[in-house]
Amino acid sequence: MKSQSLVAVMALALSAAGAQASVISEWNFNSSVPDGSTGTGSIVPGIGSGTASLLGGISGSFSSGAANGGSSDPALTDNSGWQTTGYAAQGTGDKSRGVQFNVSTVGLKDIAISYDLRHSNTSSRYELVQYSLDGINFIDSTLFDGNAGDTWFNGRSVDFSSIAGVADNANFAFRIVASFAPDSLGYLASNSASNYAASGTWRFDMVSVTGSPVPVPAAFWMMGSGLVALLGLHRRRNMSVAA
Numbered sequence: 001m002k003s004q005s006l007v008a009v010m011a012l013a014l015s016a017a018g019a020q021a022s023v024i025s026e027w028n029f030n031s032s033v034p035d036g037s038t039g040t041g042s043i044v045p046g047i048g049s050g051t052a053s054l055l056g057g058i059s060g061s062f063s064s065g066a067a068n069g070g071s072s073d074p075a076l077t078d079n080s081g082w083q084t085t086g087y088a089a090q091g092t093g094d095k096s097r098g099v100q101f102n103v104s105t106v107g108l109k110d111i112a113i114s115y116d117l118r119h120s121n122t123s124s125r126y127e128l129v130q131y132s133l134d135g136i137n138f139i140d141s142t143l144f145d146g147n148a149g150d151t152w153f154n155g156r157s158v159d160f161s162s163i164a165g166v167a168d169n170a171n172f173a174f175r176i177v178a179s180f181a182p183d184s185l186g187y188l189a190s191n192s193a194s195n196y197a198a199s200g201t202w203r204f205d206m207v208s209v210t211g212s213p214v215p216v217p218a219a220f221w222m223m224g225s226g227l228v229a230l231l232g233l234h235r236r237r238n239m240s241v242a243a
């Protein structure tokens with residue numbers, strides 16, 4: 001029995017090396033203990049670790065994650081989103097205001113991110129995802145079009161698995177920032193019948209980072225196969241004694 005359970009442990013260890021991507025860090029912005037008020041919440045991740053911060057002097061608060069169709073947060077009560085406002089004046093501050101998340105990817109690869117975002121009518125229609133390999137310099141990645149107001153755009157996602165340096169990096173970070181409309185010198189409002197306003201709001205929810213374990217070093221495999229051989233020998237000995 002002893003050797004059987006050891007074999008089971010080995011099998012688990014081997015299968016873990018080929019594991020599917022799983023959530024490394026996730027922010028649902030809900031109060032850690034539900035308090036019945038969506039006006040209170042938290043920017044501490046509900047899963048894993050990392051930091052969430054505001055860029056360019058915008059302000060943050062908490063507001064319903066369920067209103068206007070709602071985010072993908074499965075919470076049945078006290079579902080908050082991270083409400084942000086105080087964006088740049090029209091024609092200024094392109095790509096300078098929004099939110100930033102720092103998540104270490106040490107020991108992990110196949111990194112991808114996803115988030116839900118509610119655009120208000122007058123908020124910037126275009127949202128740009130940027131990433132950083134050193135936590136300081138940010139590179140443009142993907143531009144999303146939030147072409148409706150008072151509307152949640154759920155499951156926005158960017159796959160970084162093919163970008164060298166994102167995996168196994170303690171300094172990995174990404175931003176979601178308000179961007180001028182393509183080929184223009186200003187912001188467009190999310191609702192085409194509205195004018196862009198710095199007082200427009202973006203409300204975030206379910207920001208998550210996924211990844212899978214970096215393959216285990218060869219030395220471990222050698223040790224593992226050695227153990228398997230020993231177990232086999234142990235079994236054969238037991239069998240011969242029994243016979």
Ligand SMILES: [Ca+2]
Nearest residue numbers: 031037040041
């Ligand atoms: Ca709350």
Ligand SMILES: [Ca+2]
Nearest residue numbers: 028065073080
């Ligand atoms: Ca939430």
